[in-house]
Amino acid sequence: MERNVRIGQRSKDSFARARLVFPDGTSRVTIERDPFPFYIERGIGSHLFDIDGRRFLDLNCNFTTLIHGHAFLPVVEALTNQLQFGSCFASPTEREIELAELLGARIPQVDRVRFVNTGTEAVLFAIKAARAFTGRSKIAKLEGAYHGAYDWGEVSLAATPDNWGDPTAPKSTAFYRGMPTSVLDEVVVLRFNDAEGVRRLLSWHANELAAVVLDPMPSRGGLIAPKPEFISAVQETACDNGILVIADEVLNLRQSFRGASARYGLFPDLVTMGKIVGGGLPIGAIGGREDVMKVFDASAGRPLLPQGGTFSANPLSMTAGLVAMRHLDHGAFAHLEMLGNIVRDGIDRAISSRRAPLCVTGAASLFRVHPMAQTPNDYREAHPATAGATLMKQLTRFFAENGIFLPLGAAACISTPMARADAEFIVDVFAGFLDRHQSMLDAITEHT
Ligand code: PMP
Numbered sequence: 001m002e003r004n005v006r007i008g009q010r011s012k013d014s015f016a017r018a019r020l021v022f023p024d025g026t027s028r029v030t031i032e033r034d035p036f037p038f039y040i041e042r043g044i045g046s047h048l049f050d051i052d053g054r055r056f057l058d059l060n061c062n063f064t065t066l067i068h069g070h071a072f073l074p075v076v077e078a079l080t081n082q083l084q085f086g087s088c089f090a091s092p093t094e095r096e097i098e099l100a101e102l103l104g105a106r107i108p109q110v111d112r113v114r115f116v117n118t119g120t121e122a123v124l125f126a127i128k129a130a131r132a133f134t135g136r137s138k139i140a141k142l143e144g145a146y147h148g149a150y151d152w153g154e155v156s157l158a159a160t161p162d163n164w165g166d167p168t169a170p171k172s173t174a175f176y177r178g179m180p181t182s183v184l185d186e187v188v189v190l191r192f193n194d195a196e197g198v199r200r201l202l203s204w205h206a207n208e209l210a211a212v213v214l215d216p217m218p219s220r221g222g223l224i225a226p227k228p229e230f231i232s233a234v235q236e237t238a239c240d241n242g243i244l245v246i247a248d249e250v251l252n253l254r255q256s257f258r259g260a261s262a263r264y265g266l267f268p269d270l271v272t273m274g275k276i277v278g279g280g281l282p283i284g285a286i287g288g289r290e291d292v293m294k295v296f297d298a299s300a301g302r303p304l305l306p307q308g309g310t311f312s313a314n315p316l317s318m319t320a321g322l323v324a325m326r327h328l329d330h331g332a333f334a335h336l337e338m339l340g341n342i343v344r345d346g347i348d349r350a351i352s353s354r355r356a357p358l359c360v361t362g363a364a365s366l367f368r369v370h371p372m373a374q375t376p377n378d379y380r381e382a383h384p385a386t387a388g389a390t391l392m393k394q395l396t397r398f399f400a401e402n403g404i405f406l407p408l409g410a411a412a413c414i415s416t417p418m419a420r421a422d423a424e425f426i427v428d429v430f431a432g433f434l435d436r437h438q439s440m441l442d443a444i445t446e447h448t
Contacts, residue, residue: 004401008052011039030063032408034397043070045417048405056405057422059412064219064251064366065275067336068324069417075279078323079316088314095318102325103277103287107259109268110287114296115313119250119274120148122284123213125307126270127152129286130211130244132295132304138208140188140201140243143170144379145218147248151179153213155187157220164380168197192221192378195233202234206241211270215248216260219411222382223361223368224375231266244292250274250284251411255364257333263363279324281317332416336365339414339423343367346427356434357445365414369395369430371444387444394440398433 015036019025031037038050046069048056061069068075082095100113116122127150131137139152143164147153154175156164165171170191172184188205190198190212202212214234216226238245247268252260254276261268270288277283286293295304311317344367347360357373370376371388384392392408399406404426406412414423434441 004054004056004403005052006401008038008050008054010051012036014039014051032396034393034400038400045069045071046415046422054403056400056403057418057425058405058415059399059426060405060407061413061415062280063275063407064254064411064413065278066280067254067276067365067413067415068279068327069415070280072280072324072327072417074327075320075323078319079281082315082319085315087316088311092313093315093318095315095322096313099277099318099322099325102322103273103285106257107253107271107273107287108262109289110271111290112293112296113285113287114293114307115318116284116286116307116309117282117311117317118148118284119248119272120150120153120284121309122250122272122274122286123147123153123246123248124150125305126246126248126272126286126288127211127213128305128307129270129288129292129295130246133292134210134242134244136208136210138186138188138205138210140190140205140209140212142192142214142218142221142379143189144221144382145192145213145215145248146220147213147215148250151175151183152187154179155184156189159189159379161380161383167191167380169201191380192218192224193227193230194378195227195229198230198233199237202237202241202243206243209241209243211244211246212238213246213248214266214268215250215252216264216266217252217255217363217366218379219251219366219368220409221379222370222376223366223411224377224382225361225363226264227377228265231264235266244269246270246272248272252366253277254336254413255366257328257330276328277321277325278317279320279322281320282311283317283321327416333364335416336414339418339420340365340367342420342423343414343426346424347430350427350431350434354434354441356441358434358441362411366411367413368411373445387440391437391440391444394437395433398436399429402429402432404429 041051048058104110143156156173159173163173170189172187245268247261256263273285359375371391376382396408
């Protein structure tokens with residue numbers, strides 16, 4: 001195996017420059033730095049090349065966005081063509097109709113669509129739409145689930161054992177200093193896979209809740225499979241109490257041709273989308289039931305919920321998204337599923353044959369390794385102790401040294417240009433890590 005050098009001098013120098021213009025040297029808190037980020041020169045297919053000439057198999061793909069990998073030729077060609085005709089207009093283009101038609105034809109419950117620019121915006125407009133439709137203001141969400149940067153969606157995103165409260169009634173915890181207490185009061189926090197808790201808490205707050213926001217497999221919440229009884233508890237209690245179900249599929253739409261809700265038997269009223277839908281360009285989309293989506297309808301005057309956006313439905317994002325989504329046919333999904341299974345099964349086998357105190361979660365093209373022997377059921381169970389968190393950092397570092405960009409504390413993803421050999425390489429590197437870190441693993445076993 002060819003090993004990457006640990007210190008990339010040009011990346012190091014770039015980071016020193018960046019620290020003079022950005023508060024911490026970056027423009028996104030999510031950028032990994034160990035101890036500094038690697039700066040990218042180019043991405044091609046499933047690989048990234050940094051400015052120090054190192055090559056990485058990319059399992060991050062810009063936070064699961066690039067399902068066809070980097071510089072996907074059909075998207076590059078379509079964008080090059082579109083660029084010659086202009087990049088944004090104050091009038092619509094036919095591209096947005098085509099992309100909305102594609103989403104409506106594929107994703108159940110998507111009768112109507114509105115495009116925005118990010119997943120954050122999609123979630124915030126879905127929440128506002130639910131409020132406008134129901135006339136209620138509160139929302140319910142899952143502890144530890146990420147929904148972008150809208151305050152209400154950020155509640156209890158980073159809850160810790162010190163502040164997350166009672167197991168049967170999670171506390172609403174602030175995500176940043178100064179977060180308005182009024183926001184905390186407006187959010188009911190639920191635990192993933194806790195069917196009984198969901199029924200009790202949603203019923204308790206029934207008359208105040210506009211919506212329950214649910215990512216069927218929250219990446220930062222552990223990338224844990226939802227239990228069928230949990231899904232039905234959300235569905236039935238919401239339906240019985242006039243609470244809308246918002247499925248946040250910004251990340252998990254990539255789980256199947258019809259998205260994640262279809263895979264897990266959830267029937268949302270609104271679906272939020274992003275990432276893969278933009279083919280590598282910024283995008284967000286809200287789709288849903290015709291009657292609910294009517295809150296955006298301005299044809300008879302001011303709508304219940306006005307929504308605009310300078311770059312919403314810009315023809316570049318629409319073009320890239322349309323081409324990328326058209327190439328995501330049933331065959332592409334079967335390929336991703338096959339590779340995902342090879343990776344998860346291989347990692348699982350490497351763990352059990354060594355009796356290592358680790359486990360792997362995920363589905364379809366997604367996986368995540370946890371520093372615990374027992375598969376977690378929710379965010380609290382997936383919350384690693386200090387030794388486990390250190391081990392996960394070592395894992396990401398070992399992968400980088402062996403030419404793989406593995407996200408830390410979030411979902412890793414397979415892309416369509418990857419082949420069986422790439423999946424097997426991931427498993428080999430993982431097994432190599434276990435063999436190299438036996439003493440750290442033993443220490444974790446002793447503490448569990
Ligand atoms: N919801 C989910 C489930 C996400 O994973 C993300 C992004 N990781 C968002 C919302 C926010 O999307 P964006 O970063 O495009 O604002």
